[in-house]
Amino acid sequence: MSPALIFDCDGVLADTERYGHLPAFNETFAEVGLPVRWSDADYARYVQIGGGKERMASLLTPELVAAAGLPTDPGEQAAMVADWHRRKTARYTAKVAAGAMPARPGIARIVEEAADAGWTLAVASTSAEPAVRAVLEHVVGADRARDFAVFAGDVVAHKKPAPDIYLLTLGGIGARAADVVVVEDSANGLRAARAAGLTTVVTVSTYTVAEDFTGAALVVSSLGDPDEKAQVIDDPHRLGIGPEVTLADLARLLHLDRPRPAPPTRPTPSAVPTPPRSHPHAR
Known part of the structure; x- marks a missing residue:
């Protein structure tokens, strides 16, 4: 093997974090009218949360929800965060294509x-x-x-x-x-x-x-x-x-190096990733 x-x-x-994700988050917050702008110091904390949607969802405190007039229903909030994240991903991929990182x-x-x-x-x-x-x-x-x-x-x-x-x-x-x-x-x-x-x-x-x-x-x-x-x-x-x-x-x-053995079980995926096109070292 x-x-x-x-x-x-x-x-x-x-x-990607400083030159791609952080500005894409802030641009998205401005686009959707969210009164949030992350500084470098702020983002150093938020980056410890795994996943962009999860970082955005962590903003939804009762105080911000009330101040910004956001929905309180969990399902509506989840749909809103998913929309924010789609917008943010589009901005981020545009930055990648432009060679910003x-x-x-x-x-x-x-x-x-x-x-x-x-x-x-x-x-x-x-x-x-x-x-x-x-x-x-x-x-x-x-x-x-x-x-x-x-x-x-x-x-x-x-x-x-x-x-x-x-x-x-x-x-x-x-x-x-x-x-x-x-x-x-x-x-x-x-x-x-x-x-x-x-x-x-x-x-x-x-x-x-x-x-x-x-x-x-x-x-x-x-x-x-x-x-x-x-x-x-x-x-x-x-x-x-x-x-x-x-x-x-x-x-x-x-x-x-000898890390401890991996657990015998595997998680159930929620989607099927795309495999490589052929043998891994094919050009």
Whole structure:
């Protein structure tokens, strides 16, 4: 069985939170007449809530509902939040298409290394699938993006830090936990991956740099490229990482890192993700 490399999306593939999601949220709030504008400091707190709809729904306190004249019926509120989120996703994907969010260092490089070596490629994210696919295509190109299995959005009932999205991904790509390396950027993502029994590398991002990454197999500033070298934050296995995290480094971690086994059950998906077009390393 070939090894697999699974990426989170936001903060891992690109710095999407500061340059994409935050402005898209605020523009949507203005569009729908909601008296809310998130600052950087505000968003650093809200980003800890898994899922965009969930972040929006957390605003619906009795005080805001009354002040803004919003519906009080739970069903109407859910429909309203879903509409807000559709608007926000459209704004966000437009920003991706416009090139507003540069790819994070080392992602395109290590994806090519993994594809050439026959590794299975996947993305596991709590963000909406159209947004994830837009970022993926922007970062690795449309052709390579078709080689990824994408598991995103509301395909599981419980979002990170619950392990559901990673358990679903394991089943979807037919991989054993022992053969998988995950790249995450947040403590919630790390907790989700570790609870699924997966070796996890953390590349810290704008809003997560101060979080607790206990249990990560490796914590670095990024995967590294010639023009932006990887800075090691924590290397518990003493890999001796150079200026770039390589596929060989990740392969070594599969032998050195031993997360606890994944639970034997798999969550029931609420939707069926689209599989990759062919063999994972087909060009």
